[in-house]
Amino acid sequence: MKIAVVGKGGSGKTTTSAVLARGLARHGHRVVALDCDTNPNLGLSLGVGDRETQRLVTLREQVGESDTEHAVSWAEILDTYGTDAPDGVRLSVITRIENPEPG
Amino acid sequence: MEAGIGSLTRLGESAIDVTLVVVEPTPRSIDVARRGLHVADERGQGRVVIVANKISDDADRQRIIGAFGDRPTVFVPEDPAIDAADRRGTSPSDDAPDAPGVQAIEHIIDGLGLPDAVRG
Amino acid sequence: MTGSRRLRVAFVGKGGSGKSTISGSFARLLARRGEPVLALDSDPLPGMPYALGVAIDDGPIPDDVVVEGPEGGPRWVLDPRCDADAVIEQYAATGPDGVKYLQFGNLWGHASTLQRAQHAWSQVVREVDPDRWHLVGDLPGGTRQAMFGWARYADTVCVVVEPTAKSLHAAARLLNLSTATWAPHHLVIVANKVTDPAEIEAIGARLGRPVASGLPLDAALADGDRLGTAPLDVAPNGAFAHGVEALIDHVESLDYPRDMREPS
Structure with missing residues (x-):
């Protein structure tokens, strides 16, 4: 199941997404949390910490700078631009949701 | 998603099963949520659930019900x-x-x- | 105010940090000093009208004064019979303190529906007479629009940050604006929703520069938010209003080289 979370900045989108992701994982579901924000900070609310959240941002910025826009698989995105959050949630920071080719 | 509804407008049709619209009980937040709803409905982004956040009293609940009474709503307390x-x-x-x-x-x-x- | 010096200030920061609240109040309090103020809202989900006390929040520059641009130029331009002054005169809303409010319209569906109005808005901002108006701008939450140079009309950019980790993240990235070719002359940190002076210290330490202004968390403002009442109307003499007054004084006191006034 794919769930999108929208709303005004500061309304609690990120907290809602993170708590929901962690809750789903605790219920035994496999969960991928995708941060589609151009200022990604979902990692903080998921509990991966400030450093790791910052590391993912830096990784993604480097993708933005190199002009090689090659089609990458979901697996590659989750692997390269992702990190493991508590409860088994996999967090990945993606630039734009329509860019990657489904793997 | 990015603040606001920009990312939603860029999604392909029917890419999403459920759209959660997070809204605070303020006119401005409700205004943004209405837009999010409009885009989600227009682009067929699955079922929509209102997540009424930072609800501190019954007046807050009524503000949300007044705006989105016909939608499935989850209330999250302050x-x-x-x-x-x-x-x-x-x-x-x-x-x-x-x-x-x-x-x-x-x-x-x-x-x-x-x-x-x-x-x- | 010294001479004819007009302020050109824009507010950026994470969504929900209080940009619209502060920028709108800043514009109103500056106008109450008898100054001509043009409020520039480039947020397609505008919040500034709530703080300004402007009733209309959906007033784009109409498509019929926008025409296709010349070959090699911008895609859309103002009808040559209509200049920046005329647009402000005809299409900017007027707030209770006399602030003129110019926005590029509200996003309902796909962003392309705002293209003409946004081009026209940008042109007005480029061509507006800098000696006539103080410019006070509000950008959308987050980093995206700021990184694309939408605050380049401002020689002072205020980075609004509340004492949360996410807001600090956004603020730290926004300070990268100092590396842009069109970098503002001053990047000013404004701490908002402060409950303890120690938070101001912590924000300054984390961002590596001093906080110019600390605005208090005010429960009355949160109530006003819920009722849709502007901060200055909820608590006209509150600590928040005094803090914004002090911020105006601070921005006015900054040093601006003469060449900053020249169009680029």
Whole structure:
């Protein structure tokens, strides 16, 4: 199941997404949390910490700078631009949701 | 998603099963949520659930019901534990798993209609 | 105010940090000093009208004064019979303190529906007479629009940050604006929703520069938010209003080289 979370900045989108992701994982579901924000900070609310959240941002910025826009698989995105959050949630920071080719 | 509704407008049609529209009980937040709803409906982004956040009293509830009364709505209470986690940059799921706000968000899961997961 | 010096200030920061609240109040309090103020809102989900006390929040520059641009130029331009002054005169809303409010319209569906109005808005901002108006701008939450140079009309950019980890993250990235070719002359940190002076210290330490202004968390403002009442109407003499007055004084006191006034 794919769930999108929208709303005004500061309304609690990120907290809602993170708590929901962690809750789903605790219920035994496999969960991928995708941060589609151009200022990604979902990692903080998921509990991966400030450093790791910052590391993912830096990784993604480097993708933005190199002009090689090659089609990458979901697996590659989750692997390269992702990190493991508590409860088994996999967090990945993606630039734009329509860019990657489904793997 | 990005603040506002920009990312939603860029999604392909029917890419999403459920859209959660998070809204605070303020006219401005309700205005943005209305736009999000409009885009989600227009582009067929699955079922829509209103997540009414930071609800502190009945007047807050009525503000949300007045705007979105016909939509499935989950009410999440104003919760100092969530604010505290926000200040620290930590997860409310770690800091205060039993806090009312956290519990209310987790209740969203019950309405998703997911099959029971196999517990590892 | 010294001479004819007009302020050109824009507010950026994470969504929900209080940009619209502060920028709108800043514009109103500056106008109450008898100054001509043009409020520039480039947020397609505008919040500034709530703080300004402007009733209309959906007033784009109409498509019929926008025409296709010349070959090699911008895609859309103002009808040559209509200049920046005329647009402000005809299409900017007027707030209760006399602030003129110019926005590029509200996003309902796909962003392309705002293209003409946004081009026209940008042109007005480029061509507006800098000696006539103080410019006070509000950008959308987050980092995206700021990184694309939408605050380049401003020689002072205020980075609004509340004492949360996410807001600090956004603010730290926004300070990268100092590396842009069109970098503002001053990047000013404004701490908002402060409950303890120690938070101001912590924000300054984390961002590596001093906080110019600390605005208090005010429960009355949160109530006003819920009722849709502007901060200055909820608490006209409150600590928040005094803090914004002090911020105006601070921005006015900054040093601006003469060449900053020249169009680029």
